[in-house]
Amino acid sequence: MSFSHHDSSIREDTWVQAGVLDLPVVPDGTVTEGGSIIVLAAHPDDEALGAAALLSRADEWNCQVTVLLFSAGENSHPDSPTHSREQLKSMRIKEFDRALSTLSEAHSSRFLALPDGQLPEYTDQIQDAIRQEITRSLGPVTLIAPYSQDGHCDHEAVGASALDVGRSSHAVVLEYPIWFWHWAAPTDPRWHSWKVLPDPRDLDRKALLACYQSQTRPLSDHCGDEAILTSAHLEHFARGRDTFVITNFRSGSTDTGEDGKGLAINDACTASTVFDDVHQTRTDPWTVWESKYEIAKRETLVTHLPSRSFSHILEIGCSVGALTRDLVDCGTKVTAVDASCEALKTAQRLQLRVPTKVEFVHATVPFTWPEGHFDCVVLSETGFYLTRSQLQRTLERIDGSTPSRFVLVLCHWKGEIRDWPLNADEVHDVCLSHWTRYRTEFHTDAEYRLDIVTVDKDAEAQPERATR
Template sequence: MQAGALDLPAVPESTIATGGTIIVLAAHPDDEALGAAALLARADEWSCQLKVLLFSAGEKSHPESPTYTGDQLKSIRLEEFDRALSTFDKAHSSRFLDLPDGQLPEYSSQIRDVIRHEIARSHGPVTLVAPYSRDGHCDHEAVGAAALDIGRSHHAVVLEYPIWFWHWAAPTDPRWQAWRILADPQGLDRNALLACYPSQTEALSDQHGDEAILTSAHLEHFIRSHDTFVFTDFRSGAASPSSGQEGIGSRINDASTASAVFDDVHRERSDPWTVWDSEYEIAKRETLVSHLPSTSFSHILEIGCSVGALTRELAAYSVRVTAVDASCEALKTAKRLQTTTATEIAFLHATVPYEWPEGHFDCVVLSETGFYLTRAQLQRTLERIDESTPSRFVLVLCHWKGDIEDWPLTADEVHDACLDYWPRLRTDFRSEAEYRLDIVTVDKTDDFLRAEAVE
């Protein structure tokens, strides 16, 4: 991110209210040092009460380590966390919540409750500092999304700090261009601070599985003389324009908010996308089901069924269909319009990937839903699919190619990520027009070779 990242404007002077409380949230030990070192070092400037909440010990940082167990890594990382915080002169309180590393999205309600509790025990205006809610790591995103949710309801300032974003994002990504920076105070030694975390910056041993997590190239983003923040000001009850080009909606809408968003949409109109009557929607469904490689699946999973139009079509191709959606209002319509069929159809309320239906599925359909997920949420969805499918199954991806406002991903980003997840697959059908449709057979066995795409 050398293409102007060093020239971003400063965080406005009025961002942090004097005499208030700064609550720094960290998904793992070292998040706070990587993302909010300048802020931690400058807390005295605002005469603020400073609190640091650590949600997991990051014990899964080296899952294949031959030299350390998860419990040993937990102890090491917590010691490093305490050592790093002790380098700051500002008096602070810290609290460790002991949630499981890699599973924070499943504890989103608890994370929100903890933040609310800390705000209730704080004095003055509150500033929430959290990992970026679009960071590409499920734990970072869970904490960031919680901060935004609580920040909005409590009319607080929220500062999100990117960590893994710097690793995967391209210099041309427009999001960082609207962010703000907070300069280091005199005397802050970032190299010394990061040296408090040798389990992350250095190899644990010379054995495979003990490699350093933070490479020198990645660390370059954190030894600069400032923090970088996404700045959202909820103090007036609405996001400040300085939130940036992505807009407040595009940063807070994802799987964690989908239920509320789509309940509102379906309350306004029972069929908001006119899927039952639209010639486009009808033709799209006909194309999808006519190119399924089988007419006799045992159990189809449809992720994001909305009012059940595609569900009805899929029922002709399977003994069972489980259709899930985040919107209770959409499911009410789907159940009301359900017709009698020999196929067993179950409409379930579930927010993917946090909730997942029981069953073993030989066909999974992800239609017009993937772009509502962040990268980390999509990755977790693919893991869930992999866990609940046999060695060979059919994956159906179908998404509109137009611009999707206020949501994380595009059709191509969704499809490419899904198709890259499994190394061995055969393309049964692919089409790109107004929408992109990919139907593939995934084989998890070793004797299956990727086939050429069929247009």
Template sequence: MTTFSHRDLGTDPKAWARVRKQLPMSLTEILPEGADLVVLAAHPDDEVLGAGGLIASAAERGHATTVMLCSDGEASHPDSPTHTPNQLASIRRAEFERALETLRGDEDAVEIRGVALGLPDGRLASFKDTIEAALDRVITDRTTIVAPFRADNHPDHEAVGKFAAAVAAQHELLLLEYPIWYWHWATPESDTKWQTMLPLPLDDQAMSAKQAAIRAYPSQFEALSPAIEDAAVLSERFLEHFSFDVEVFRLSNPGLGSGARAEETFDALFKTVPEPWDFNDDYERRKRAILLASLPKARYQNALELGSATGALTAELAERCDRVVGVDASETAVRDARKRLAGLENVKLVPCVIPRESPDVRAADLVVMSEIGYFLTRNELEETFAQIEATIGPDSDVLLCHWLHPINGWSLMGEDVHEAAHARGWKPRVTHREPDFLLEIFSVPVEGQS
């Protein structure tokens, strides 16, 4: 994870001009008629920096709008000689309330409802159940959820973003993620996550409301006192990132990111582009080499590969396994893989949409799930893991390998997939982490096995 400080000079806001010029979204895409808006903020001011213009536009157009504040931001000046954490919490809660009133603007606009959870600033990752339950209470089946970017490199922002994404996936709701500190520490050249983001144009009224709401937080952009510990947290250079006439979000559409639509989604993809991930590029070839070198055993009897695509990894697994069954949701990919691997008698390739269908494999001593876990919903992922547990025999290896950056259109990320495996009690035997991917090989408890 990239480390940074708010005291750093940070990236020049002008460097992000190309992001603001990408093909824009429209407000009606985000909030169709009858939809309501729920915005989550880890700290007071996150909501106006990341989504103030959207909030103002929604209220002005009559959409019911709720802003859920997870903490009061009492840790903004941890060493302040003049303000206690309780005093800072009171100040920042009052600023939050003023900011929402400012965003509403016109008295004829819909009231913006604020919900404050009062959880500890800096420790939000420990309150998953509380935040998800609170979100469940305010959403409807027409809600658009807006939350901090899950790759913002701020632990509270990432935690709240992950919890919101889980709820959005469970209820098949539209999810927007807003970066805050990402603009500060990343650059367009060093990090490519911006390529999955879309700008939302703001009209003059929304822009004006947003800038006024930002100024409702003087505790963050003005010094609390002359003491160095009370210096402003948000510099004018940093605030410039939020002074433009667009807001930028990562969008995850409901329903697209699920196994239920995998056959349709990926069959269309493989028909259009036979090798959509360029399985012969340097990244893919190096990743396969690391994967194969990481396998604890020299030889396996019965392997199952989930997401075999066009067979690039399948062919190399066949050299280490007596039998390999590869399954993929795309019949087009399976057909291409069969042509590619026609001479390999120890390989069987089968169209199979997991977890709706269960691969016909028993007592596998190796299961490989590479780069497909985040194409499932959270519930589908748990079902798939249960299928794996029913498929393997004693002393088996289960290998998970996933890209660590956001996947545009899907709510889960690679880290989510691996965390879910850990939560089931799977024990990692091998762990290999790089900036782009995480590979783990697990020992999985088998029922009846001591």
């Protein structure tokens, strides 16, 4: 995503009309009482824009709060004729200290002094700093970070690091969007699954943001000293609430099936270990190469694809590569991902035909994602291993790596799924509600459910859902 703060910001009233004020509240228990909150900021003012309500409410949860500031934002005005980078660095650090004191005198902070605009090059240092802070923390940890798909390289580097460390540390991660509201359109489906945290009565956002005059007001009347945060952009942060993308890596996630019966034992966080164990015991756990049911299912899926000449197919959850082999004949390239290293070893060993057309990638979706732009995405027998929030994040990943029109293939067994969050219908219904405009190419619903749809992100017509 490429944007400039000079671009016209998406009008706040368009977001309001789209329903941004109607998002559900962050569920109780998301932040554990008596635990620790670690707020990550790429630049001074990130914490004030994205997490002001949370920082103001921390005392309600009796939480220890630390803010990690990774850069001083010294490149905010690269063409300023009146302020050097060192002057801006000093100014912005003082603004940060003043703003944090406005929120609470009890919150502590640590400045990492990494170079502004270059944080993607310092991922290891960022992750090490987060891990060190977690080690010092008391009780369960909640990480608060910029949105990992915010469109700003520094925000995305810090957000992605929070997800990586949160996953390995079994923490809850709350991502806050900042520039997303500036460049994204309300038709973007990602925000519909987000949650909000209302401001406490004593939070004065205007007074808080007034601490950051270097960003909200011109440095001078000279060209190059213009305000970074325009009044139109600041309107997005006058809603009286924080907005978060929530990913829960703690064991015992609260995601349940639609019937609300109990907690799922496993999800994407445990998938790698579970399926490595399964494939170490048996190289073909589901007899996909020999089962008449599996063979017929694959034939039905491939036969009803609307094209045999895709440029790049993404297969999520390839296991031992049976469907992968069939997909090779349907496109120029296939990227096949799986959470299990053991399954991929088998897949690579058995993939004898045109191996150059297939790239096997070890990745646990949605936490890691393969490179590429895909005009066909296949999610087969994998969606029920994800919690609802993990599935929503997967759909966001798909949306960000596909063109305006692409084919989505969903195929899942209809039997009872034990110890995992979702069933076939839940997976398909969540996926098909993510995009409002699509055409159904094929649908069948027997022992397994198969939906093949062409998603048209730019279409103005209402979805056509006729079945063939």
